[in-house]
Amino acid sequence: MTVSAERGRVHRALRRIGSFLRELVGEAAAELVLTVLACIILSGLVLAFALGRRLNPLATGGAAGAVLVFLGYGGWELLRPTKPVRRGRLAVVAGAMFSVAVVVVLYASNCGCST
Known part of the structure; x- marks a missing residue:
């Protein structure tokens, strides 16, 4: 085996390790940002509810009930069985907000502010 072939293998291995480390650090940073953002959103909602209450x-309870119904x-x-019927805009927005709420709750459960 020649020296240049050995160098090529080393460079490929180093590139793979660097790519793995960049991806690992990027995912960790994204997790941290999402967790902090979820804690800020949760804290803001609790503060808004406390001040509104x-x-x-009565208005605060009604608004909270309306948000929960939505x-x-x-x-x-x-989660309902799919039908061949096209869903309306309200259903799409409500589904998207439900998905966002689930993500916020899951990430907020990992931070110390929710305990």
Whole structure:
């Protein structure tokens, strides 16, 4: 085996290791950003609910109930058996908001602010 062939193998191995490390660091940074963002969103929602409850408890409870019904509708639209019927815009938006809410809850459960 020649020296240049050996160098080529070493360079390929180093490139693969570098690519793996870049991907690993990128995924760790993305996880950290998503967790921090979820904690900020959760803290903001708790603060808004607490302040709203102090100002007008009935309106705050009604708004929270409406959001829960909307998220429930989105979950139902996502999880129901598919039909050949085209879904409307409201169903798509509700499903997307349900998906975002699930991701936020899952990431917020990993941070210390939810305990």
